[in-house]
Amino acid sequence: MSNDISPILPVSEYFGELTFGLRQMREKLPKDAFSNLMKTLEKGDKLTKETAEVISQVIKDWAVTKGATHFCHWFQPMTGLTAEKHDAFITIQHSHHSELRVIERFSGSQLIQGEPDASSFPSGGMRSTFEARGYTAWDPTSPIFIITGEKGHTLCIPSVFFGYHGHALDNKTPLLRSMTSVSKEATEFLKLLGDLDCKSVQTTLGAEQEYFLIERSYAFARPDIIMTGRTVLGAPAPRGQQLEDHYFGSIPARVKSFMEDVEIELFKLGVPVKTRHNEVAPSQYEIAPIFESANIAADHNALTMETFKRIATRHGLLCLFHEKPFKGLNGSGKHCNWSLSNDKGENLLEPGTTPHQNLRFLAVCAIVLKAVHDHAGVLRATIASPGNDHRLGGNEAPPAIISAFMGSFLEKIFDSIEQGHAAQATEASIIDLGVNHLPKISKDYTDRNRTSPFAFTGNKFEFRAVGASANVSVPVFVLNAAVAESFKAAAQYLKDLLAQKTPRDEAVMQLTRTLLKESRSIRFEGNNYSTEWREEAQRRGLPILDNSYSALKVLKNPQAVEFLINSKVLSHEEIQARYHILVERHIKTLMIEVGTLMELTRSHVLPALESQMIETAQVGTILASATANPVKSAHTHRMNEMSNVYGQIITSLSDVEKIHAEIDGLDDFEKQMQILVEKATPLVDKLRDSCDRAEILIGAHLWKLPKYREMLFTNTLS
Ligand code: ADP
Ligand code: MG
Numbered sequence: 001m002s003n004d005i006s007p008i009l010p011v012s013e014y015f016g017e018l019t020f021g022l023r024q025m026r027e028k029l030p031k032d033a034f035s036n037l038m039k040t041l042e043k044g045d046k047l048t049k050e051t052a053e054v055i056s057q058v059i060k061d062w063a064v065t066k067g068a069t070h071f072c073h074w075f076q077p078m079t080g081l082t083a084e085k086h087d088a089f090i091t092i093q094h095s096h097h098s099e100l101r102v103i104e105r106f107s108g109s110q111l112i113q114g115e116p117d118a119s120s121f122p123s124g125g126m127r128s129t130f131e132a133r134g135y136t137a138w139d140p141t142s143p144i145f146i147i148t149g150e151k152g153h154t155l156c157i158p159s160v161f162f163g164y165h166g167h168a169l170d171n172k173t174p175l176l177r178s179m180t181s182v183s184k185e186a187t188e189f190l191k192l193l194g195d196l197d198c199k200s201v202q203t204t205l206g207a208e209q210e211y212f213l214i215e216r217s218y219a220f221a222r223p224d225i226i227m228t229g230r231t232v233l234g235a236p237a238p239r240g241q242q243l244e245d246h247y248f249g250s251i252p253a254r255v256k257s258f259m260e261d262v263e264i265e266l267f268k269l270g271v272p273v274k275t276r277h278n279e280v281a282p283s284q285y286e287i288a289p290i291f292e293s294a295n296i297a298a299d300h301n302a303l304t305m306e307t308f309k310r311i312a313t314r315h316g317l318l319c320l321f322h323e324k325p326f327k328g329l330n331g332s333g334k335h336c337n338w339s340l341s342n343d344k345g346e347n348l349l350e351p352g353t354t355p356h357q358n359l360r361f362l363a364v365c366a367i368v369l370k371a372v373h374d375h376a377g378v379l380r381a382t383i384a385s386p387g388n389d390h391r392l393g394g395n396e397a398p399p400a401i402i403s404a405f406m407g408s409f410l411e412k413i414f415d416s417i418e419q420g421h422a423a424q425a426t427e428a429s430i431i432d433l434g435v436n437h438l439p440k441i442s443k444d445y446t447d448r449n450r451t452s453p454f455a456f457t458g459n460k461f462e463f464r465a466v467g468a469s470a471n472v473s474v475p476v477f478v479l480n481a482a483v484a485e486s487f488k489a490a491a492q493y494l495k496d497l498l499a500q501k502t503p504r505d506e507a508v509m510q511l512t513r514t515l516l517k518e519s520r521s522i523r524f525e526g527n528n529y530s531t532e533w534r535e536e537a538q539r540r541g542l543p544i545l546d547n548s549y550s551a552l553k554v555l556k557n558p559q560a561v562e563f564l565i566n567s568k569v570l571s572h573e574e575i576q577a578r579y580h581i582l583v584e585r586h587i588k589t590l591m592i593e594v595g596t597l598m599e600l601t602r603s604h605v606l607p608a609l610e611s612q613m614i615e616t617a618q619v620g621t622i623l624a625s626a627t628a629n630p631v632k633s634a635h636t637h638r639m640n641e642m643s644n645v646y647g648q649i650i651t652s653l654s655d656v657e658k659i660h661a662e663i664d665g666l667d668d669f670e671k672q673m674q675i676l677v678e679k680a681t682p683l684v685d686k687l688r689d690s691c692d693r694a695e696i697l698i699g700a701h702l703w704k705l706p707k708y709r710e711m712l713f714t715n716t717l718s
Contacts, residue, residue, distance in 0.1 A: 016270035020062055021143030028058045041140060052108030059144060059155070060089065060106035069152035071106060073114035073136035073159040076171045076471055078581050082302050083161075085114070086154055111157065112138050134169050136161050139176070142299045145269050158299050167574055171473035174569050175295055178480035179203050181567040185487035186340060186348070189367075192494045193360055194504055199343045203480055204460075206291030207301040207472050208275075210332035211308060212284050212320040213255055215714055218706040219318040224596050228589075229322040229469075230387070232597040233605070233688050235695040236328045237709035241281050249278050252716055255285065258315045262287075265307050271300045280396075281329040282712040291337060291460075294480075298473045301334075317715075323387030323467040324394075326708060327688075331391040332468030336475055339460040340364065340483075350459040359508050362417070366515035367490050368461060369404055371482035372454055373519035375563060376402040377543040377554040379454075379463075379482070382475040384548035384582070386589040388467035389677075393546065398453030398465040400546050401537045403524035405452035411525060417509070418516050451528035481569040490515065548586055549677040555579040583673050587663075590676050594660050594684055597691075600705075601653050605691045608702045609649070613642050615699070638697075645694050652687035659683060 016023075026034055036051040047055075063071070072084040089104040114136040142158035161170035168174055179202070186201035219225045224232040251259065259276050266273050272290040279286050289300060305321060312319040324331035340348040348364045351357070372379065380402050383392070393399040406414065449455055453465040466475050490511055497507035521540040526533060537544055545551040554560050555575060564570045570578070616639060623635055659680045666672050695703060 011267050015267050015272075016143075018066070018146040018148070018268040019143040019270040020059055020145070021270070024062070025055070025058075028062070030054060037140060047112065047140075049108060052112050054108075056106050056108045056111040059111065060104065063106075063146060063153075063155040064089065064104050066146055067148075067153045068146050068155040071110070071155040071157065073138070074156040075136050075159045075161040076298075076302060076473065077134075077161055077169060078171065078578065079585070081471075082306060084154075084156065114157075114159065134161055134163055139172060139295070141176070141293075142296050143270055145303070148265075167577070168570070171471045171477070172295070172298070174477040174574075175298060175473040175480075178477035178484065178567065178569045179294060181484040181569060182340065182480045182487070185484045185491065185567075189487045189491040189494070190342065190348075190360070192491055192498065193363065193508060194356065195342065195360070201348070202341050202343070203294040203476065204291045204339045204341055204347075205294040205297035205472065205476060206289055206337040206460075207297060208286055208288040208335040208337070209301065209304060209321075210279055210284060210286045210334065210468050212281070212322075212325050212332065213258065213312065213317050213715065214283055214320065214711045216313070216316050216318045218711045218714075221704070221706050222711075224593075224600060225318070225320070225325075227596045228593050229320055230325040230593075231327070231708075231711075232593055233600060233691040233695070234327065234705075234708050235692040237707065237712060239282075239709075239713070241329055251276070251278060251285075254315070254317075254715055258311060258317060259285075259287070261314065262307055262311045265311060266304060269300075269303060269307070271304055271307075273304070279330065279332075281326070282716050284330065284332065291339070294338075294476050298471070298476065301472050321469040323385065323469060324390035326712065329712075330396040331387070331394070333391065333397055333464060334466045334468050334470055334472065336463040336466050336472055337457070337460045338463060338476065338479060347459055349456075349461070356505075359505060359512075362413070363490070363508050363512045363515075365406070365410070365456070366414075366512045366519070367486045368483055369406075369519040369522060370490075370515045371479070371486035372402065372404050373522035374486070375478070375482040375560075376522060377545065377551075377557075377560050378478055378564070379475065380543060380545045381551045381554045382478045383465045383467060383470065384545075384551040384586075385467050385470065386548065386586055386593070387469055388465075389547050391467065392465060398451060399528050399533070400465075400551070401528070401534070401542055401544050402453055402465070402522070403528065403537070403542065404461075404522050405449040405455040405525060406523060407449075407456060408525065410456065411523070414516050414523075417513050418520070420513070449525065449528070452524070453528065477569055478564070481564050481567040484567045484569075485563040486515075547677050548582075549673050552579060552582055552586070552673075555582075580669075583669055587669060587672050587676060590680070591660070591663065594656060594680060597684060597687060598653065598656060598660065601649060601687065601691055604705055605694055606646075606649060606653075608698045608704065609642065609646055609694045611702050612698045613639070613646065615702075616642065642694075642697055645690055645697065648690040649687065649694060652683065652690055655683045656680070656687050 025037060029037070033051045033054040036045075036048055037055065039045040040047045068089070070086040070088050072086045074082060074084050077083050087110075089106055090102045091105040093101045093103050095101055136159040139158045139160055144158065145156050147154045147156055158172075160168070160173045160176070162173060163169050168177075182203055183201045187198050190198040190201070222231065224230065263273055263276070272292070273287055274290045275286070275288040277286055278284070287304065289297070289304070291297060292300065308319045308321075321332065323333070339350075342348060346352070346357075348360065349368075351361045380400065391397045453463070455462045455464060463475055463479065466472065493511050493514070494507055497510060498504065502510070521542060524533065524536075526536075534544065543554070545554070556579060561570075561575050564575060565572055616635075620635055620639065623632055659675065663672050663675050663680065666675070695707075
């Protein structure tokens with residue numbers, strides 16, 4: 001009897017087979033070369049030329065055996081996407097008889113440093129054109145990998161990207177700097193706390209990624225999706241997400257097949273993806289990995305997004321990472337689960353089994369809260385994007401006000417610490433607080449507050465307000481810098497108390513109490529979507545930054561960004577450059593969206609409405625001789641409705657065209673941004689509303705754009 005089920009390999013047999021990381025280096029490299037590499041990683045020593053040469057040979061041999069023909073330095077410019085420039089391994093070798101021979105070659109310097117012709121990556125004025133050159137350098141902490149193609153594969157070398165004077169031109173560099181900074185300050189603090197053997201502290205990250213998946217041929221028939229990644233118009237379908245049947249529903253067959261292919265590919269690339277499920281909106285899904293060191297997790301998230309796009313093509317689908325592709329339906333976010341662990345692998349945000357571990361846990365929680373409290377404005381700025389402006393505050397995603405949720409169990413403990421209980425920090429009083437029972441909370445943690453932008457979820461914080469298209473490095477490096485500063489101040493506080501001979505546990509308790517008190521206003525347990533919270537937040541003096549225009553301006557405030565400079569995560573120039581790039585990109589993105597809406601109105605909506613009006617008017621002449629009055633007046637009503645909408649569209653279009661031209665003509669980019677956000681957005685919304693009303697009045701034979709119904713529901717049938 002034949003077996004119907006074709007054999008499927010267990011993941012463990014091929015996980016990471018397209019990667020070359022430390023494990024493979026240890027296996028394949030000569031001992032001294034490997035130890036030189038480790039010194040580079042651990043102490044920041046320079047990799048010797050000889051070692052680089054040895055490593056590059058080993059990598060090339062591996063890659064060529066795997067079928068790689070090209071290599072590239074793979075990096076993350078400030079555009080938030082990834083970039084690469086491919087070079088073939090081949091070099092020409094001249095033999096005696098001057099015949100050309102080609103061999104595969106890959107030198108140590110090609111591994112370590114590349115010089116892409118990157119003059120058109122945004123640098124925010126940091127690179128003047130005469131030195132318009134960016135450099136990439138291998139980041140050996142992240143595994144090298146192979147991206148497979150149809151006829152040949154490409155070896156990708158995760159790299160940082162910087163300018164001539166060493167300025168970071170990417171998002172990985174500040175992330176790496178921030179991880180170093182957290183590690184240094186947290187280690188110092190933990191030593192004071194009594195963890196004398198602590199050597200380093202790692203930032204961990206698990207990024208849950210939401211996305212939409214739609215039929216590719218529909219997307220191709222929607223100029224707005226092609227130009228902007230979202231629909232700039234489109235009437236709602238009769239069915240949206242009101243049945244609440246999509247979330248955790250069974251995954252449609254076509255989508256499941258896509259997910260399987262994506263996962264196989266990601267497993268080969270060493271990305272530990274773990275969870276897949278439907279999301280709230282129709283045709284919306286989520287994938288979540290097992291957490292890793294933040295730098296690798298950030299690379300893996302970028303790789304995941306790229307892989308999604310690539311594999312979707314194969315399945316005749318298009319993957320949308322836009323924060324709000326469809327009006328009236330939930331948009332997509334990216335939950336950044338963040339924590340810290342020491343070199344023994346203990347999670348610092350996990351309650352432990354001893355009073356000491358639990359004191360440490362409470363202190364670290366308080367340190368993080370203080371960091372979020374002090375830098376809520378800049379944290380808000382890190383999640384500012386054109387897409388997220390549609391999502392934040394829309395009763396589907398956290399509001400634009402940063403607050404932190406701890407859960408009722410911890411709130412109770414925090415309250416009693418603040419009130420001065422357990423001041424002695426004796427074992428008995430700690431037990432009294434319930435602190436020694438902490439391990440139970442992670443399991444019983446059911447009262448999650450889904451509306452919180454920054455929620456503690458048992459053993460980690462979840463930064464939920466991040467947009468789906470974002471590069472996770474950005475919110476993480478800012479959070480890290482804030483936390484590093486907070487650890488540093490906490491260490492100083494402890495040092496002072498210990499110098500006054502305060503017993504250590506008591507000193508830690510005192511520190512925790514002070515930090516909790518100082519950061520109290522950032523803690524909020526209620527419904528973040530409610531209008532009362534807005535008023536309450538105002539009373540508490542928390543920054544309320546409703547849109548990207550107000551949020552990004554925070555980056556111009558020298559006091560607000562000082563912590564980034566002090567922790568050496570970004571220099572003053574780098575922050576300024578980033579501000580320019582973010583604002584400029586914001587403007588360009590919005591202008592493309594507005595331009596697309598104007599074009600669609602002119603070339604699709606108005607002509608379709610005009611044709612419909614002619615048709616309907618013709619019906620009028622038929623009715624004139626034949627029918628009774630009620631029918632005639634119904635017809636007149638329909639004609640009037642169309643004429644009204646027609647008039648509104650023409651007026652709105654002209655308003656939008658005017659403001660578009662006005663913005664286009666301005667030199668001052670901040671003024672452009674302000675007018676776009678404050679004046680253009682309401683006009684654009686009005687035009688869209690009229691277009692959506694027209695769509696409902698126009699016959700299917702005249703409306704050429706795929707509708708929401710088609711785009712969103714065809715794949716949900718299995
Ligand atoms: P939840 O039910 O809260 O969503 P999961 O266990 O499903 O919890 O985890 C959600 C995400 O959080 C996953 O990507 C997971 O790997 C990540 N995560 C779990 N623990 C940590 C940690 N210590 N640091 C960073 N991320 C973590
Ligand atoms: Mg989650």
